[in-house]
Amino acid sequence: MEASTSIEVAKHTLLSCGLILAIGTVAGFAAQKIRIPDVAVFLVTGIAIGQQALGLVDIRADSALNQIILLFGASYILFDGGASLRLEVLKRVWITILVIATIGLLITTAITGVAAHYILGIPLITALLLASTLASTDPATLVPIFRQVRIRDRVAQTVMSESAFNDAMGAIVTFGVLAVATGSGEFSLAGSLFDLAKESVIGIVAGIVLGYLAALLIAHEKLDFLAEYAPVVTLIAVIGAYFAADGLHASGFMAVFVFGIVLGNKEVFGFRMEAEETQRLEEFVLTTAFIMRLFIFILLGAQVDFALMQQYWLGGAAVVAVLMLVARPATVFLCAGPDRRARWSFAEMLFMCWTRETGVIPAALAGLLLGMKAPGAQMIASVTFIAILMTILIQAPTTEWLGRRLGLLEKTAG
Numbered sequence: 403m404e405a406s407t408s409i410e411v412a413k414h415t416l417l418s419c420g421l422i423l424a425i426g427t428v429a430g431f432a433a434q435k436i437r438i439p440d441v442a443v444f445l446v447t448g449i450a451i452g453q454q455a456l457g458l459v460d461i462r463a464d465s466a467l468n469q470i471i472l473l474f475g476a477s478y479i480l481f482d483g484g485a486s487l488r489l490e491v492l493k494r495v496w497i498t499i500l501v502i503a504t505i506g507l508l509i510t511t512a513i514t515g516v517a518a519h520y521i522l523g524i525p526l527i528t529a530l531l532l533a534s535t536l537a538s539t540d541p542a543t544l545v546p547i548f549r550q551v552r553i554r555d556r557v558a559q560t561v562m563s564e565s566a567f568n569d570a571m572g573a574i575v576t577f578g579v580l581a582v583a584t585g586s587g588e589f590s591l592a593g594s595l596f597d598l599a600k601e602s603v604i605g606i607v608a609g610i611v612l613g614y615l616a617a618l619l620i621a622h623e624k625l626d627f628l629a630e631y632a633p634v635v636t637l638i639a640v641i642g643a644y645f646a647a648d649g650l651h652a653s654g655f656m657a658v659f660v661f662g663i664v665l666g667n668k669e670v671f672g673f674r675m676e677a678e679e680t681q682r683l684e685e686f687v688l689t690t691a692f693i694m695r696l697f698i699f700i701l702l703g704a705q706v707d708f709a710l711m712q713q714y715w716l717g718g719a720a721v722v723a724v725l726m727l728v729a730r731p732a733t734v735f736l737c738a739g740p741d742r743r744a745r746w747s748f749a750e751m752l753f754m755c756w757t758r759e760t761g762v763i764p765a766a767l768a769g770l771l772l773g774m775k776a777p778g779a780q781m782i783a784s785v786t787f788i789a790i791l792m793t794i795l796i797q798a799p800t801t802e803w804l805g806r807r808l809g810l811l812e813k814t815a816g
Contacts, residue, residue, distance in 0.1 A: 415467060418459050419697075425451060425458075426696035438799040439547040440692075441699050441761075445794050448703020463705045463769060471701060475694035476542045476762050477644045477658045480566055481636065482691040483545030484609075484662020487559050489670055492663075495560045495744045502737040503568040504598060509736060510537040511575060513729035514721065518785075521724075522717045527583045528778040534579050535768055535782055536725055536789050538572030540761030541565040541655070543794060546695050547759070549688075551802045552812040557750050560738075561757050563659075569763045570601050570653035576767050583777045605656030608647040612639050612657070613664025614671065620683075621673035629679055633686035636665070655763075698762055702790065711784045718785040722792045731755040749808040756804055759797055760789040 429447040433440035451458040461468050492499075515533035519526045544565045548558040574597050616639045620632040628635050640658050647657035664671070675683070711718070734755045738746050746754075768786040771779045805811045 415461075418461055421451070421458055422697060422700050423693070426700050429700075430692065430696060437802065439550050439801065441543050441546055441695060441759075442794050442798040444696055444699035445703040445791070448700035449706055450703075451700070452704030452706065454706065454708050459700075459704045461701055461704070464773070468701060468705075471694075471697050472762060472766060473644070474641070475698045477640050477655065478637075478694050479542045479545050479691050479698075480655055480659045481640045481643075481662040481665075482549075482687055483541055483562050483566065484659040484664075485666030485687065486545075486549070487563065487663050487666060488555070489663070489667045491556050491559050492563065495556055495563075495741075498738045498741045498744050498746070499560055499563045499567060501741070502733065503564050504571055506564075506733040506737040507537045507568050507571045507575065509733045510725070510729045513732060514725045517724040517728070518721045521720045522714070522781070522785075524778060524781065527579065528781075531576065531579045531583055531771070531776065531778065532721075532782045532785055533725075534572065534576040535764055535771065535786055536722075536760060537575065538568045538763050538767075539565040539758045540763050541569065541659070542695065542698055542763070543759040543761040543798065544757065546691070547757075547798055547801055549691075551805060553753070553801075553805045554750070554810045554812060556744070557753055557810060560744075561754055566659040567602070567656060569655050570605070571598050572763065573653075573767060574598055574601070576771075580771070580774075580776055601652040602656060604650050604652030605647045605654070606660050608650070608652065608657040609643055609660025609662075610664055612643045612646065613661040615639070616661070616665055617668040617671060617673045620679075621668050621675045629675065632675070632679060632683045633690075636683070636687065637690075639665075699794075702762065702765060706787050706791070707783075710780065711787055714781055714784040715788065718788040719792065721785060722789045725789065726758070726793065726797070730758045749810060753804060753808050753810055756797055757801060759793045760786070761794065765790060 425447060426444060429443045430440045433443040448459075450456060453460050511530060511533045513533075514536060515526065515530035518524065518529035518532050522529065524532075539561075541562065544562055548562055616635050619628040620635055621629065639661060643657040643661040644654035648654040668675075734751050738744070738751055738754065764786050768779075768783045772783050776782070802811070
């Protein structure tokens with residue numbers, strides 16, 4: 403009987419995955435035709451085929467399959483984002499990235515927390531817990547958006563890098579505030595910054611080591627005996643980088659992002675690949691990243707709990723509006739404005755104010771708080787999903803329009 407049950411579960415899971423893949427491919431094609439980032443279309447598609455609508459897909463948020471897809475998918479998308487960055491660009495904007503991903507996240511948390519306290523009428527510590535959950539931007543959303551919308555290099559790379567680095571800070575601040583909310587500790591700014599520095603350094607070192615090793619095995623003049631298996635090497639190294647950092651209590655996402663940067667800039671380290679092998683690797687990475695974001699955002703949409711959101715809909719929407727229209731602009735202008743090295747223009751900073759989508763990372767934090775029965779966890783999960791829907795469905799589709807209006811779109815060849 404047990405074998406029979408497991409086969410039925412396997413069949414159901416396989417059918418669900420097949421449906422997601424088939425429907426998601428059509429949704430991706432539609433997004434390409436109407437020229438909006440596919441993550442927004444995937445999210446709407448997920449809502450349509452989820453249990454609250456057509457009921458075609460039922461993969462629970464706390465299932466092992468969902469967690470595997472989230473972990474590996476977000477990691478691979480981050481690797482893809484890192485590989486698309488250029489070191490010469492990052493050298494000019496690293497101060498902004500560092501400040502906005504650390505101090506900027508605290509500014510966002512403070513402004514959004516105070517707004518949530520007054521709008522929702524909840525204790526300030528619970529409001530700050532909600533705000534810290536929402537404060538980090540989402541690389542799994544932003545990386546594919548900038549793959550599709552060709553924004554000026556330094557702006558796109560700053561926003562993507564910030565989103566990769568601030569997820570660690572977001573988690574640190576969230577659990578720091580949780581310790582205070584549950585009476586099990588005190589929040590310390592110095593302690594949080596030390597934890598962030600430690601996690602960052604370990605994550606960066608793990609990413610550099612594995613990135614260099616991967617480049618050695620697939621692109622070294624004499625030691626590239628795995629060149630033919632370069633796509634498989636990226637899969638192994640992404641998983642290895644994540645767990646190497648995670649096992650050392652550092653940010654696994656930061657490690658895979660840095661791994662991507664090193665591999666994407668392998669020429670700087672003296673490594674070269676044959677043109678044919680390079681093309682094969684790029685095609686594999688693009689296809690795999692597409693499949694991962696297809697699964698992530700369709701599942702995210704399918705798991706939206708409208709009954710849970712209903713109670714906090716109006717208040718939650720107001721808090722998210724403050725996050726988008728007040729907290730984010732204040733963060734960008736206070737953190738990027740003083741950077742004399744980067745010399746950001748008003749148009750560039752205005753664009754960065756609008757690109758702060760909420761997605762997988764905040765959803766994962768909200769899920770963890772639910773599992774831990776944290777104070778206000780149901781409300782936090784509700785407002786987090788409202789933020790995901792509002793930012794992805796409002797900001798993502800308007801990214802190209804705003805970039806064009808501000809004169810930040812890169813000219814395409816031909």
